[in-house]
Amino acid sequence: MVIRWGICSAGKISHDFTVALKTLPAENHQVLAVAARDLKRAQEFAQKHSIPRAYGCYEDLAKDPEIDVVYVGTIHPHHLSHGVLFMNAQKNVLCEKPLAMNLREVQELIASAQNNHVFLMEAVWTRFFPVSLEIGRLLSQGEVGELKLARADFGVPLTHVPRAVEKELGGGALLDIGIYCLQFVLMVFNGERPESIQATGVCLDTGVDEAMVITLKFSGHRLAVCTCTISAELPNEAVIVGTKGTIKVPAHMWCPTSLLVNGVETQYPVPEPTLPLNFINSTGMCYEAEEVRRCLLAGLKQSSRMSHADSALLAEIMDEARRQVGVVYSQDSQ
Structure with a gap:
């Protein structure tokens, strides 16, 4: 159909x-x-x-x-x-x-x-890429032992782009690209609510965040660190560390095409585009489209891989991080 x-x-x-x-x-x-x-x-x-x-x-x-x-x-x-x-x-x-x-x-x-x-x-x-599905499988099967720490960073120079820096356009590093780091660690920790959130950052003159570091503490003495910036290029990698090994997502962690498990790399190429793209690996959006089709055919009103609860938790953590750093949008006072 x-x-x-x-x-x-x-x-x-x-x-x-x-x-x-x-x-x-x-x-x-x-x-x-x-x-x-x-x-x-x-x-x-x-x-x-x-x-x-x-x-x-x-x-x-x-x-x-x-x-x-x-x-x-x-x-x-x-x-x-x-x-x-x-x-x-x-x-x-x-x-x-x-x-x-x-x-x-x-x-x-x-x-x-x-x-x-x-x-x-x-x-x-990102959640629907083959790399993300494989990470889920590896973690559920205990391939790297007991999960201890996850880290993700995303930084690209975007201060010349109005929608990235203007407050009325929803600018700021966190909402634009930091969200990828947060969604990654929440995926790794299986949608669990963190016990604590600590955020520090620096803001542009426009009042939006130029860079932010967010540390999340989860149950069982487990940590996650997310770093984002719109003023510099970061390694743009993600790492998951367990008691028996390490999973690394090389650049570009938000649209990953390779995965390193205890040093062994596997490639997961995205489809070839028929027209030039504006952003890297964008044909990988086909995976989320397929998920939408699967859900609609099954009569579902949300996806279990990116549920309403997942979106709410993501927003809640970003709200708290912005509160600590002092980033306020007009929508926050309505």
Whole structure:
């Protein structure tokens, strides 16, 4: 059965997601429509990707009766309003990360999904990569013994990009890229709530975080350390240490194509793109799209690999980290 997609936003990430969908069988996934605030941009996007319908407003996409699921690729301050718009129109939603600006907004989105009996998932694409599935298998089988420590870092120079530094655009290292480090350690610790959260960071003049280090303490004397920055290139690796060995995810840990288990490396290449991509390894978004299809065919309203509870915990930890560092968005006072 074909899943019919609508694309909300004609930006860079929507381009890459649409290219990723094209790597999957056409009888399983079809992009039926794209919507942007500017009809001309939507039409150009539709032409580039051979999409039959282009809309000049998101409301028209929400009204399209043939759309099964909408991919929301707008900037994060708009995720709440756009997500609710589509879910109120009885559309299933795959929403880019972060799911929303804070826990309150995440809870509103989850409530909307539940009230409308539709599927909702945060597009934490990393969780669906073959590397991530293999990490889960290795940990569940005790391949590295008792888990002791996990570490993840993600840093790239982004201070020249307005959406990364402007507060009203949802800027800051944590919400944009630090979320990948946090979701990784929460995946490793199986969605467990940390016993303590300690965050320290530095902020730009715009009031958003330039860099942050977050230390999480879990039950059984286990630790995790997450480091993120938008002002420098970090090694962008992740490491899991147990009593009997080490699992290492080399760069790029947010879209991994290789895994080192006790020094032995295995490659997991992503599909080849049919059009140039804006971001590295973006065809790997096909894995999250396949998960959405699997869930919809099974009648599920959330994914067990990136559940509503996972998104809520992620948002809760980011809220606390921002509180400690002093990063406040307008959405926090509403």
